[in-house]
Amino acid sequence: MKVLCVAEKPSIAKEVTNILSGGKSVRRNSPSKYNSNFDFKFDFPGHGVCDVTMTSVTGHINRTDFPAQYGWGKVPPGRLFELPIEVKIDKDKAAIHRNISTEARNSTYLMIWTDCDREGEAIGYEIFEAAQKGNRSISFNHVWRSHFSHLERNHILNAARNPTGLDMKVVDAVNCRQELDLRVGASFTRLLTDALRGQKNIPSPVSYGTCQFPALGFVVDRYKRVKSFKEEKFWYLQADVEKDGQTAHFNWTRGRFFDRLYVITLYQECMKNPHGKIDSVTKKPTSNYKPYPLTTVQLQKDCSTFYKMSAKATLDAAEKLYTGGWISYPRTETDKFPRAMNLKSIVETQTQDSRWGQFARELLDGGFSQPREGKNDDKSHPPIHPVKFQKLEAIKDDNQRKVYEYVVRRFLACCSTDAKGFQTVATLVWGNEIFKATGLEVSELNYLKVYTYRKWSSSETLPPFQQGESIPIKFSEVKEGKTGPPNHMTETELIALMDANGIGTDATIADHIDRIGARSYIQKVKKGGSEIIVPTELGIGLIEGFSSINFENNISLSKPSLRKRLEVLLKEVETGRRTKDQALKENVDLYRKAFVTTAENQAILINEYKKYQT
Structure with a gap:
């Protein structure tokens, strides 16, 4: 009996082949020079030793x-x-399709080794269709679906021995999204391009995307808030006291006021008494909580913050680490580890490192603590974690080295304990006003010893105040400040906003941000030591144009509501609560109405765009 195995990428095919064959495989060329065939034998439970051919695709075969x-x-x-639309073989993937069809001719079973996510399921079905083209006897019942999240040997062997079937509800959800994106993207892109043709600085085409424009809307909204900001002065009180030669700075609990005269009046009342009273002193344990297990979105946000890496660069690096077998699958929404997962064995692989090896040994010597559990579980992949040890010096690519180190340190931190300390809060009553001073004493760093990206240290210690004691006011004043503008958008914030509003998925957010940059709707600008995102004249003109059109039923083409609704419907298709056709019809009807309104108001789009041209 022969089994045809197909992976989503050539690198995955090669790694899985090495594991299943025990390093004993024969490589053959295929019609596609990038997708080799590997022949070997493997013992499948219930079927015995079978002839196996492992090959691969490179993403979707069809378009x-x-x-x-x-x-x-x-x-x-x-x-x-x-x-009507048509699904056909992508001309660039014709050789891959032909190879699968040819290799399927003498196969009894087809085994899918695509990524275990929504897109992977849909690619798996395309592989099945290609195999059927060459062998009609391969029915849906002859398809095995492997489930794996990393390339560790025992994990891959378990995936090969315990396959399931393809989930057609998930395939339907992908097909629904693809068709909607095609219809909406093509119709609006043609409309916008025709409407703005002849205007200054207009590219061709002017592309519209159901995810890209809400993301652009976030950037434009922040940019406008920064530009329209007008600073205001405010005033507040500050009081310092001294005891045993130590000064403590107390902050006014009222915060700040924009009425200077009112604050001065309160201050004058306080000044009638040169002493204040310590109303309360509390000292209690406090903790700095260790991080949750790592998700894709959090990885992108953190690498943007800590390393100034783009979301796309982060995912590209993580993908290469995954295919190299060093980390688990990097596209996951799950932020809790399965209870049955042997985390200590993963910790043990990291004991040999010169940087964090000692910390890993301390975890195994009694410092281990079960990671925190978040609320998200995509049921497909565990949180991102290291699979095997690799010396940082051996990782030549700078981005891959940074991502690997972050994944390892984050994982070890998750398996440690919270940092511990004591917080002291003293309350001072002076006149009719209340002030507070806070001190922090860190007693145990714990996870912070390895998670160097977060700082928590002892702050100003307070004198030994006693409740009820009267104490002279050493220094006081009415202080003046100014409100500051909101910060320009950063990629970290944009990722968080897109994730919170259902714009794209953890696996596609990076691509959407990259795309609006490639289309010259946004640009990244260095400001100080950081990088900000601002809209281009084209980007802000398009968003302002859509925002000026009066759509029915609160529909917006620059806000997240429509795309967020689509993501909800796709989840319902996956779970069987709604069919693909039902979800597609609801969304197509909404976008069609928005299209009609836009077509009727093209003059508004043009006029708004012109306002922002230089």
């Missing part, structure tokens, strides 16, 4: 598009919401 007769200029853009 969804409109037939040629509905090309640009051949039909009104609005008709694209209803015209």
Whole structure:
């Protein structure tokens, strides 16, 4: 019996082959020069030793598009919401399709080794269709679906021995999203391009995307808030006292006021009494909590903050570390480890490192603590974690080295305990006003010894105040300050906003940000030691144009509501609460109405765009 195995990437095919074959495989060329075939034998439970051919694809084989007769200029853009579409083999993937069909001719079973996420499931079905083209006897019942999240040997062997079937509900969700994105993207892109043709600095085409424009909307909204900001002066009180030669600075609990005269009046009342009273002193244990297990979105946010890496660069580096077998699958929403997972064995692999090896040994010598559990579990992959040890010096790529170190330190921190300390709070009553001073004493760093990205240290210690004691005011004043503008958008903030509003998925957010940059809707600008994101004239003009159109039922093409609704519906398709056709119809109807309104108000789009041209 022969089993045809197909992975999503050539690198995965090669790694899985090495494990299943025990290093004893024969490589053959295929019609695609990038996708080799590997022949070997493997003992599948219930089937015995089988002949196996492992090959690969490079992402989707098929592409969804409109037939040629509905090309640009051949039909009104609005008709694209209803015209038929076709799914065909991508011409760049024809050799891959042919290889799968050929290798399937003498195969009894097809085993899918694509990534265990939504896209991977859909690619798996495309592989099944390609295999059927060469062998009609391979039915849906002859398809095995492997489930794996990293390339550790025993994990891969377990995946090979315990396959399931393809989940067609997940495939339907992907097909629904692909069709909607095609219809909406093509119709609006053609409309915008035609409407703005002839205006200054207009690229061709002017592309619209259901994720890209809400993301751009966040950037424009922040940019406008910064530009329209007007600073205001405010005033507040400060009081210092001294005891045993030590000065303590007390902060006013009222915060600040924008009425100087009012604050001066309160201050004058306080000044009638040269002494204040220590109303209370409390000292209690406090903790600095260790981080949750690592998700894709958090990885992107943290690498942007700590390393100034773009989301795309972060995921590209993580993907290479995964295919190299060093970390687990880097696209996951899960922030809690399965209770049955042997985390200590992973900790043990890191004891040999010169930087964090001693910390790992301390965890194994009694310092280990079960990681915190978040609320998210995508049921496909565990949180991102190291799979095997690798010396940093051996990782030549700078981004990969940074991501690997971060993943390891984050994992070890998760397996440690919270940092401990004591917080002292003293309350001072002076006149009719209340002031507070706070001190922190850190007693145990714990996870912070390895998680060097977060700082928590002892702050100003307080004198030995006694409750009820009267104490002279050493120094006081009415202080003046000014409100500051909001900060420009950073990539870390944009990722967080997109994630919170359901714009894209953990696996696609980076691509959407990269795309609006490539389309010249945003630009990244160095400011001080950081990098900010600002809209271009084109970007702000487009968003302001859409924002000025009065859509029905609070529909917005620059806000997240429509895309967020789509993500909700796709989840319902995956769980069977809604069919693909139902979800598609609801979304197509909403976007069609928005399209009609936009077409009727093209003059508004043009006029708003012109306002921002120099």
